[in-house]
């Protein structure tokens with residue numbers, strides 16, 4: 001019996017080796033990668049968080065296109081803009097699929113386009129979002145964004161120490177107004193509470209696609225004491241909060257529509273009206289409206305907040321950049337008014353500051369992984385169907401062949417020679433191809449107006465400790481689906497009496513945009 005079993009397994013082993021050998025001979029090699037462990041591949045190497053740095057560090061040894069393997073899954077990591085464009089943009093018909101995220105499904109994000117596979121439902125949701133957030137349409141939101149920037153400045157003035165929360169409120173209120181038509185006017189507003197709770201879930205749920213439960217989905221069936229199940233249980237406990245995000249605003253807007261008390265135009269109202277009007281001929285249903293409106297908050301608020309916070313940190317650490325940008329504003333706009341969107345083309349250095357804030361540290365540093373739909377060959381390397389494709393924004397933004405001294409915050413790098421180094425703006429902070437962020441025009445306008453308004457009116461500097469010494473913030477980031485600087489201290493003071501009155505004149509500036 002023992003002999004039979006031994007013979008059986010020997011035969012099976014030989015058959016597998018032959019089969020594997022044939023498979024390998026049929027295709028060129030996978031991209032380079034570190035030596036794997038038997039069976040588990042590179043699983044042991046992949047860290048719990050900070051994947052973007054791990055991928056970037058590995059690329060220095062294995063190249064800008066490399067692979068990692070975990071049981072049943074090949075990951076292709078792209079650390080250059082060229083490779084990401086070549087594959088995700090130029091071959092988008094085969095690189096636009098997405099793996100689902102077990103953790104996000106457990107949390108209740110089943111109708112979230114971010115985790116849809118490529119197909120009809122994905123296209124339907126993208127179309128709904130595209131219609132409301134294309135570049136031209138986003139100009140209609142400029143006045144609202146300028147008003148929220150105005151509120152941000154007033155909040156900076158009244159309580160500068162709480163600047164991080166003010167920026168979060170700025171980003172959140174823009175999303176709430178556009179999605180639900182609701183204007184937040186008090187700190188105990190229910191919408192603010194809901195989005196605050198959801199924000200907490202998103203920061204603590206791990207990176208979608210690369211947390212341990214997403215990599216080994218069967219972990220979701222194990223009890224909570226079992227190692228590696230943390231994110232699955234966390235996600236289940238968050239589900240009631242995500243359900244409230246999908247239901248409360250929806251019912252609120254429906255009620256307002258029924259009673260003729262609509263607060264303002266919104267994404268929800270626009271689509272609910274279309275559904276009522278076209279009824280059976282309408283291409284979408286209620287779950288599509290709930291799903292797409294939920295994703296706007298889920299994807300749009302923390303990312304914007306994080307980008308503006310990264311800018312604040314850069315200003316504390318690089319005062320000469322701040323002074324140069326402020327000199328440009330004073331020279332070109334004078335000191336008596338706030339910048340508006342129509343000033344954007346005439347403030348080139350400010351543009352460099354905004355673009356450098358995207359590049360220096362990224363709000364979504366490892367992107368969101370795509371998945372390939374077919375076998376492919378790139379520069380002689382084999383990319384099997386079903387591979388997870390990570391366009392690592394961190395690696396792209398730190399590419400030393402493109403950016404000199406990439407770790408340095410240096411907006412001058414983009415200026416034409418001889419003033420600067422004529423380096424290109426970052427590509428990829430909003431993703432690639434058919435999955436590119438549908439909210440990028442809205443987000444970019446929010447980031448620009450916040451940065452321009454703050455620079456025009458406030459000086460940002462190091463805070464001073466009880467010992468009279470300046471406190472230099474550490475460059476430490478917290479990473480969930482987004483990455484943002486750990487809370488840090490800084491000193492925020494109005495630049496002049498003129499700034500004070502500009503800020504206090506409130507709506508005058510907001511309406512000018």
Ligand code: HEM
Nearest residue numbers: 114296299300303304364368429430431432435437439443
């Ligand atoms: C500074 C702010 C933002 C950043 C840095 C950002 C970044 C990203 C990135 C990197 C992706 C992944 C793209 C890919 O897979 O290739 C993404 C996807 C997405 N973003 Fe944004 N985003 C921002 C703001 C917004 C806003 C304001 C909205 C909503 C209006 C939004 C909605 C979405 C959605 C729905 C997806 C999923 C798209 C899909 O899977 O097809 N984002 N974003």
